[in-house]
Amino acid sequence: MVYKNSRLDSTRAQSSQPNQEQEYQKMVNKLKPNPPYLRNALAAFSVGGFICALAQASINLFLQLGLTTHDAGTATVVLMILMGALLTGLGIYDDLGKFAGAGSIIPITGFANVIVASALEWKREGYIFGVAAKMFTIAGPVLVYGIITSALIAIIILFWG
Amino acid sequence: MRFKRIGKQSILFNHPPKIISTASVVGPKEGEGPLKETFDLIIKDNLFGEKSWEKAESKILQEAVRIALEKVKLNREEIDLFLAGDLLNQTISANFAARQLGIPFFGLYGACATLVEGLILGSVLIDGAYAENIIAAVSSHHDTAERQFRFPREMGHQRPVTAQWTVTGAGAIILAKGEKxxxxxxxxxxxxxxxxxxxxxxxxxxxxxxxxxxxxxxxxxxxxxxxxxxxxxxxxxxxxxxxxxxxxxxxxxxxxxxxxxxxxxxxxxxxxxxxxxxxxxxxxxxxxxxxxxxxxxxxxxxxxxxxxxxxxxxxxxxxxxxxxxxxxxxxxxxxxx
Missing domain, CATH: 3.40.47.40 (Stage V sporulation protein AD)
Known part of the structure; x- marks a missing residue:
């Protein structure tokens, strides 16, 4: 058959040998500006640190109110998620994320942000196939791999713990 | 008649079609930019009185067509063809605008090259005497593009330095025979x-x-x-x-x-x-x-x-x-x- 022999690359019939691509990639890399690493790192550290300090303060408060260490941690997680969700709804968390980057994505408030942001975004498509179906499109991988990891750890502890 | 094709990929028109009218409608951010004086309409918010960003984008496109027609006092009935496209899946902004306008319609997709694609096709049809008046129009909307191609609007993240900002706006151009x-x-x-x-x-x-x-x-x-x-x-x-x-x-x-x-x-x-x-x-x-x-x-x-x-x-x-x-x-x- 003719088609088998002629290398009909459907995706890039038009292009360009690999070395042309490499050469072009070099041109691009030369022009691409670097992100402001130091500024980003400082912003991420300070905002991320502030969120963690806030959580620690909440743990201390719950402990003083007489909760056990375990319960104080759980209550704090609930509180932080509430805060992340609330700030997303008020339209503040996206500005915070723009400033702090990973500093506000990594803490659990960031997890709340991506779920609530997705839910808000898809409200106009209805509560079933919009909000409910789409709210985990970004947070989904965190849940899936988080649950798998916890199950694996449980198995390890069960047999070797 | 002179053969209109030249070289491998180019065209020279015998009777170059004239751009008889144009209109531009933009969102608030573009309306604060350096070209703010040149736009026909600057909308105050990205929803433009609609229930969703997609509906707003389609309305922006219709508004651009309406203004372009108004400038030369043409009716929709006098337009032979509406060539339009946008960035959304199934080019819904253009399709729904065409539903409201009731002009014979070809939907186009060439990503952000769609306006020029429409201008070339429109010019060919006018130079070939297949149509008298043609509208070429396109739209894009920052929020509809973000949600289709990237992340939800309220998600907190940093945009890379190389990222570009999708323009909220629509442009419409009316082509017809003309001299000056x-x-x-x-x-x-x-x-x-x-x-x-x-x-x-x-x-x-x-x-x-x-x-x-x-x-x-x-x-x-x-x-x-x-x-x-x-x-x-x-x-x-x-x-x-x-x-x-x-x-x-x-x-x-x-x-x-x-x-x-x-x-x-x-x-x-x-x-x-x-x-x-x-x-x-x-x-x-x-x-x-x-x-x-x-x-x-x-x-x-x-x-x-x-x-x-x-x-x-x-x-x-x-x-x-x-x-x-x-x-x-x-x-x-x-x-x-």
């Missing part, structure tokens, strides 16, 4: 060019080879060069893409110098925090319908090459590891006095 004024004298239909760029936050780099290819093709086909133009303007290559395209073109011996610019760089002020510049179908459309054609009418430019540039990606193709193919189409617009 800006007329489309030629065109070059581009090929899809792909140099293997995979970073969807750097679409300027993905499109630059296509833009360079089409511009060089036009020079070769029509036996012209940068000296024959007052301005060569690309759609939305933005900061990095524009520099790359210029390097690729100058490597072939065509020195563009400061005759080369990009709508994505013209539309925003660097202080507007849009990173590399503007993008989207609306970007080249509102700059062309406003600033560029105004400058031609005032005599600042006599002959320009407008190059629509499109990144032909989809969120799916990116996930499947595909690189981003680019396309660029060019029209030559000359002012007849």
């Amino acid at each position: 004024g800006p007329r489309i004298t030629g065109a070059t239909v581009g090929k899809v060019v792909d140099f293997g760029i995979k970073d969807q936050n750097d679409m300027g780099s993905a499109m630059a080879p296509a833009a360079a290819d089409t511009i060089i093709r036009n020079f070769r086909d029509t036996n012209t060069g940068p000296d024959d133009f007052d301005l060569i303007v690309t759609g939305d290559l933005a900061l990095i893409g524009k520099t790359l395209a210029q390097q690729l073109i100058e490597r072939e011996g065509y020195i563009l110098g400061d005759k080369f610019t990009d709508c994505g760089l013209l539309i925003y002020d660097p202080v507007q925090d849009t990173h590399a510049g503007g993008s989207g179908c609306g970007c080249s459309a509102v700059v062309t319908c406003g600033y560029l054609l105004d400058s031609m009418k005032s005599g600042k430019y006599k002959k320009i090459m407008l190059v629509g540039t499109g990144a032909l990606l989809s969120p799916l193709s990116i996930l499947q590891g595909e690189s981003i193919p680019g396309i660029a189409h060019a029209v030559v617009i000359e002012n007849f006095i």
